[in-house]
Structures are given as C-alpha cells and as structure tokens.
Amino acid sequence: MIFFFGTRASKIKDRKISRTTCSYCETKDSFIVSTFSKYFHFFWIPIIPLFKTNVAECSHCKKTYAQHQFTPEMKAALHKENEINPAKRPIWQGIGCILLVGFFLLTFGLSLIGVYYGSNKKPKNLTNKDPRMELLENDIKKISPVLKGDKDSVSIALKDCIDYDIQSGIDTDKIEYFSVIQENRILVLLGIKDLKGIKPSERKVIIDVVEDCLSAMPYLDGVHQRYISIEGKWNTVLVKTPTDEDLGGRFADKYKLLPFYGEKPVVKDSIPTKVDTIPM
Ligand SMILES: [Zn+2]
Numbered sequence: 001m002i003f004f005f006g007t008r009a010s011k012i013k014d015r016k017i018s019r020t021t022c023s024y025c026e027t028k029d030s031f032i033v034s035t036f037s038k039y040f041h042f043f044w045i046p047i048i049p050l051f052k053t054n055v056a057e058c059s060h061c062k063k064t065y066a067q068h069q070f071t072p073e074m075k076a077a078l079h080k081e082n083e084i085n086p087a088k089r090p091i092w093q094g095i096g097c098i099l100l101v102g103f104f105l106l107t108f109g110l111s112l113i114g115v116y117y118g119s120n121k122k123p124k125n126l127t128n129k130d131p132r133m134e135l136l137e138n139d140i141k142k143i144s145p146v147l148k149g150d151k152d153s154v155s156i157a158l159k160d161c162i163d164y165d166i167q168s169g170i171d172t173d174k175i176e177y178f179s180v181i182q183e184n185r186i187l188v189l190l191g192i193k194d195l196k197g198i199k200p201s202e203r204k205v206i207i208d209v210v211e212d213c214l215s216a217m218p219y220l221d222g223v224h225q226r227y228i229s230i231e232g233k234w235n236t237v238l239v240k241t242p243t244d245e246d247l248g249g250r251f252a253d254k255y256k257l258l259p260f261y262g263e264k265p266v267v268k269d270s271i272p273t274k275v276d277t278i279p280m
Pocket residue numbers: 022023024025026027030058059060061062063
C-alpha cells in the first residue's frame with residue numbers, strides 16, 4: 001500500500017564532536033554526528049518541517065548511537081557544537097507550506113483588487129437607485145429632539161401625547177421626532193436609541209401609541225395614510241405603512257416607507273425619469 005502523505009527524514013549535516021569517548025572501543029573524539037530533519041509530506045511535497053534527530057557513529061569501531069543512547073558527555077558536546085555550527089533545516093522542507101501561504105495571499109490579494117474595482121463601479125449603479133431612498137435618508141437625518149417653538153407641530157403634539165401614554169420601559173425625554181405631511185400622507189419618524197427596557201416582541205406597542213396619538217389630532221382629519229417608523233440606535237426597528245409592516249421589533253425594512261414619497265419612478269434605457277414627488 002502506498003501512502004501519499006506522512007513523514008520523511010533527510011540528513012542535513014555531519015559534524016565531528018570533540019571531548020567524547022566511545023564507550024564501546026574507548027577511542028577519544030571519534031564521533032561523527034549526523035543530524036536528520038523530519039518533515040511532513042503530501043504526495044512527496046514537503047509541507048511542514050517537524051523535529052530534528054541525531055545519530056552518532058564512532059569512526060573507529062563504526063558503532064552507531066541513536067539520540068536516546070547519547071551519554072551526558074556526548075549531549076554536552078553536541079550542545080556546544082550546535083552553538084558554534086548549528087544544523088539548520090533547509091528551506092525546501094517547508095516549500096509546500098510557503099506555496100500554500102503564497103497561494104492564499106495571491107487569492108486574497110486578487111479578491112481585494114476585485115472588491116476595489118467592484119466598489120469603483122458603484123457610482124454607475126447609483127444612477128439606477130431609487131431616488132426615493134435618498135429622500136428617506138435625508139428625512140431620517142432630520143430626526144431630532146422636540147424643542148419649544150419647533151416648526152414641526154405634529155411632533156410637538158405627538159411628544160406631549162407619547163410622554164403621557166408610554167408609562168414605562170423608555171425614557172420618553174430622549175425620544176427624537178420628525179414628521180412631514182404630503183397631501184393625505186403623513187410620515188412619522190421616531191428615534192429611540194435606548195429600547196432595552198422593552199422586549200422586542202412588545203415594541204410594536206410604540207406604533208400603537210403613535211397611531212392612537214395621531215388619531216386624536218383633529219387637524220390630521222384628512223391625512224389617512226400613515227407611514228410610521230421607529231429608528232433604534234443602529235437600525236430601523238419597527239415600520240408600519242398603510243400596506244405593509246415590519247413589527248418584529250428587531251430589524252425592520254425602512255424602505256417599506258418609500259411609497260410615502262410617491263410611486264417608484266420608471267427607469268427607461270437607464271435614463272432616470274422625473275420623480276413623482278411633491279416638493280416639501
Ligand atoms: Zn568506537
């Protein structure tokens with residue numbers, strides 16, 4: 001049976017060691033120590049160098065001593081010899097390992113180049129991006145604490161109502177707001193950075209409170225279509241629109257809010273047509 005992998009050994013150095021006596025023939029300084037290096041091979045390609053071992057031969061009586069048979073005197077002499085004239089492993093014993101590392105680095109490098117060029121193409125794709133996304137991102141940036149004398153009257157009323165309605169779990173003073181009305185549609189964005197006080201499964205209560213509060217505002221009578229989103233610390237947590245919702249309480253798809261800005265513009269021959277939105 002042939003083994004395609006395993007260990008092999010090769011001699012890397014012969015050295016004479018001094019101040020020793022052969023215990024068999026009593027000849028002084030007669031030892032030649034051969035150092036062998038073992039390595040792991042795969043299909044006879046050396047992959048990883050393993051340990052080194054030494055064999056001593058008396059040049060007078062030809063008796064050989066394996067490393068475990070060395071006398072303390074021989075060990076000391078070899079140790080001294082190693083300091084002056086070490087038996088270094090040849091680099092080829094690790095050639096497989098070097099080739100593997102090289103191959104890995106090459107692949108990694110090429111994929112990095114691929115990612116780099118891929119990201120350079122991004123601006124091209126951006127032209128095909130739904131322009132409503134940008135409108136939404138801009139509105140999310142406008143979420144801010146409600147201050148006295150704020151122009152956003154819906155947010156002011158909403159804050160009063162929510163402060164009263166939400167009893168526990170959230171520090172309502174830290175909730176941030178943004179709202180905007182377009183025809184019969186209203187977009188309400190709440191920023192709640194600290195939601196730890198409410199279990200994800202119970203977070204949809206916040207949406208219910210917002211809806212109740214909106215229903216209680218007489219001047220929103222004609223505004224039937226509500227697009228509500230709760231922005232957590234890192235991502236959108238809850239979304240509810242007239243036709244869709246994400247109420248799991250952990251991750252919500254904020255792009256479900258896009259219909260607030262109108263229909264998705266039709267792109268023909270990659271020339272974007274005018275967005276059907278009403279200026280704010
Ligand atoms: Zn001897």
